[in-house]
Amino acid sequence: MGAPAETMPDRRTLESAVALASRAPSLHNSQPWRWILDTATLRLFSDNDRILPATDPSGRQMVLSCGAALHHLQTALAAQRWASTIERFPLSPDRQCLATLRFHRLRGSSDTEIRLAAAIHRRRTERLPMDAPPEWQRTVAALRKLAERAGAYLDVIGEHERPVLDDMSRRISRVRRADLAYQSELRWWTGHAVYPDGVPADTLPAGGRAVATEREFPPGRATGETAAEEDRAAILLLSTATDGRPDWLRCGEALSAVLLACTDRGLATCPVTHLTESAASRGFLRGLAGSDGVPQVLIRVGVRPPPRSDTATPRRPLSEILFREHPGAGVG
Template structure:
């Protein structure tokens, strides 16, 4: 008979795997506490990237992604997660309380989904067109049908307008010294457990071929993936009914779902939030979807050359920095 409560080792392994979730500038703004058979998730205000994420939405989206990753990891370990979101309204930093019951069976698909956590990378290089998209799109939309988010796949003819909005965003921020200093810090090569190493960023030659992307400080001079003359990825938008913390957290969970489903289907992905951070560019995205909804995050999804080696995983904070046993 399995134990009625997962051991500390099981929790630690799941939190470690869940920590591979994407977060704004790889800031990892989450904290876990396990006590009394309950795992609690908190947003860590000290980890917020203030000049990029002025509203705090991106930190909550990041926590939603790590929450879904955690549930996937626990299922693969034989435990069903039961999530109570925002259990204490007066404690706005506690996002979820999670209890667990043992599973009798873990399917191959559930194990593959957990494996996809380790396979997924944020790919900022140009991507090729996913030729099987027409058959995959209904599966992807169905995977988030029960979440707080709606998925829109932008038509190719909307790309020019989106590209212009992306350029406008960078133009409006080019003289924002605090934002630029923040980017410099999070892309510094000396940061050991957080941020974005130089090899994960596009060089000036590579970024020239990606029309919808955040501009990071150029850290290299290479020209990887030169066979892809221009980015031909599909661009997806996740939106919610409102900017409430509950909706934004749910959007993060949907983001995790989309990224893992794309990874399982053999696609590379790149979440994009720079177009949502300023009102002007966010309004452009809003006009491309249902104008009554609030766009929260965009995703590029496409095909990377199959002969490429999987890039090294970006660094993560040590387990003892994010998990506490009560």
């Protein structure tokens, strides 16, 4: 008889994978996820204490962020020769439970899996102007397949549609400036230097916004003195067939797949979410892209001119996101 199949990574492997999963992008770096480990499974929960009610009242972006973390975890484990079987939205009395993962050992990891896991370490959100990505049509074809495999649609916003998109972004920003709850929430989550969550000032444009398509942040310390004066990044739109929590989770997984594939190709990326935070703007994006899907998130993709900062945005410690059986006790 052969040796029994291995069905659970050891503690060190799991902790390493969860730490890498926490590198996933999230709204204002809120990191709204919790992982619960038992003897046979690892479960992913949204952390509703970290929802941003003024910016994300439905929790859509919170679930999308968790989907990105879920795909990051799969990617990290695949590089360590572990396959993940995912049950999304399992029957559970806890509505915050988004997925249950079970594992089995692989004989080896592919070069692609190893490269994508390495890309998790290198990925950064680039809010400054970028140059146009090279070999773009070939890259788009590959990214479209990755998005579809994850359950989302990927469209390209054409260059001739960019001025209209920029104008809509500016109009949204003007409305948001008068929203006191939104502004208070934004300032609470941005500009910190000592907390392991939120968006550090070093990653925010010195003028508050260097790219018209981007969200308007409080002024930071990131400068683009040698960066492109005009943003020539390509813009992608991820959409889903419908607009429920399963769609949001799947779209987050697609977002992660696209971001890591771009990073592996040497491209810089920036998820853009403020343009999908209202029904009106989402309807506008649907028409702009000529898509039948429900817009969920935009992504800027390009080449970041030097000098380029490789400083990683801080992340919460494992003791705050990984628990054994019950959220009250840290990993033992």
